[in-house]
Amino acid sequence: MSDPQLKTPIAGLHHVTAISGPAQENLDYYTGVLKTRLIKITVNFDAPQMYHLYFGAQDARPGSVMTFFNREDRGQGQAGAGAALAYAYAVAPADLPEWQAMLGGSISTRFGAQVLSVTDPHGQVFELIADAEAGPWGVFHSVTLWIEDPAPTAAILTEVFGYEFVGEERGAGGRRLRYMLPGNAAGRVVDLWCADAPVKARPGPGTIHHIAFRARDAAHQEALRTALLARGERVTEVKDRQYFRSIYFREPGGVLFEIATDGPGFDVDEPMDRLGRALKLPPQYEAERAQIEARLPALKIA
Numbered sequence: 518m519s520d521p522q523l524k525t526p527i528a529g530l531h532h533v534t535a536i537s538g539p540a541q542e543n544l545d546y547y548t549g550v551l552k553t554r555l556i557k558i559t560v561n562f563d564a565p566q567m568y569h570l571y572f573g574a575q576d577a578r579p580g581s582v583m584t585f586f587n588r589e590d591r592g593q594g595q596a597g598a599g600a601a602l603a604y605a606y607a608v609a610p611a612d613l614p615e616w617q618a619m620l621g622g623s624i625s626t627r628f629g630a631q632v633l634s635v636t637d638p639h640g641q642v643f644e645l646i647a648d649a650e651a652g653p654w655g656v657f658h659s660v661t662l663w664i665e666d667p668a669p670t671a672a673i674l675t676e677v678f679g680y681e682f683v684g685e686e687r688g689a690g691g692r693r694l695r696y697m698l699p700g701n702a703a704g705r706v707v708d709l710w711c712a713d714a715p716v717k718a719r720p721g722p723g724t725i726h727h728i729a730f731r732a733r734d735a736a737h738q739e740a741l742r743t744a745l746l747a748r749g750e751r752v753t754e755v756k757d758r759q760y761f762r763s764i765y766f767r768e769p770g771g772v773l774f775e776i777a778t779d780g781p782g783f784d785v786d787e788p789m790d791r792l793g794r795a796l797k798l799p800p801q802y803e804a805e806r807a808q809i810e811a812r813l814p815a816l817k818i819a
């Protein structure tokens with residue numbers, strides 16, 4: 518018996534959400550230094566006392582969107598098993614030396630490609646990976662998930678999401694298993710990192726909160742939800758995230774996975790050519806705008 522939903526692979530990454538330190542420093546780095554576009558200023562819908570800033574490629578396409586819950590308190594999280602370790606942008610190989618000159622960081626080789634590893638001002642590791650097929654700047658190449666026992670996570674990736682195992686490589690301090698989607702979707706690579714010396718992840722600034730995969734449409738999202746529930750995964754109902762609709766579950770390795778739709782899109786509450794210029798609140802918070810704004814630090818947008 519074949520499941521029809523297994524014939525439709527997931528469409529790559531939709532967005533990645535991390536926890537950062539103070540919003541202004543986060544904003545200055547991701548726009549001023551890393552040159553991604555600020556595409557949305559909003560608040561954490563589950564905790565509106567903190568900003569939620571979105572950055573991405575110029576066209577704000579799914580598969581380029583990096584978002585941060587901005588904490589002003591300067592705590593620090595701990596990368597470790599049960600969380601995503603890093604997100605990676607694809608860059609044209611010829612551009613990598615210039616990026617290293619701008620960002621610093623160190624270059625290593627992974628599955629035959631050069632990888633520039635950089636740490637952002639709040640301790641978050643991200644990577645630029647040389648990729649001959651890299652599109653416009655700001656589109657993801659991959660994510661790395663730190664997983665103690667890779668088999669159950671791999672089963673979700675291959676049996677539900679449509680990834681294929683493509684290889685294993687020994688790295689410094691652990692081994693890396695690579696999974697890839699067929700086709701050329703943005704962020705079509707997921708690496709599972711199995712460290713020799715396990716450390717447990719502790720959430721906080723400098724750590725990744727969740728990984729959002731991209732459903733092809735609402736029907737695909739529903740089919741994935743049904744398939745996950747049938748496997749005993751505890752998947753949420755569809756949640757309205759204003760710019761997309763999402764379901765969430767914690768995969769067996771401990772990483773929070775989201776599956777998001779493309780619609781309604783980031784231009785639902787401001788025009789595409791003016792994204793990220795003003796604080797946007799979902800309808801449930803509009804009545805409290807004055808109080809919410811009073812609690813948030815003012816942001817200087819370049």
Ligand code: ZN
Binds near residue numbers: 532534727729775
């Ligand atoms: Zn999300």
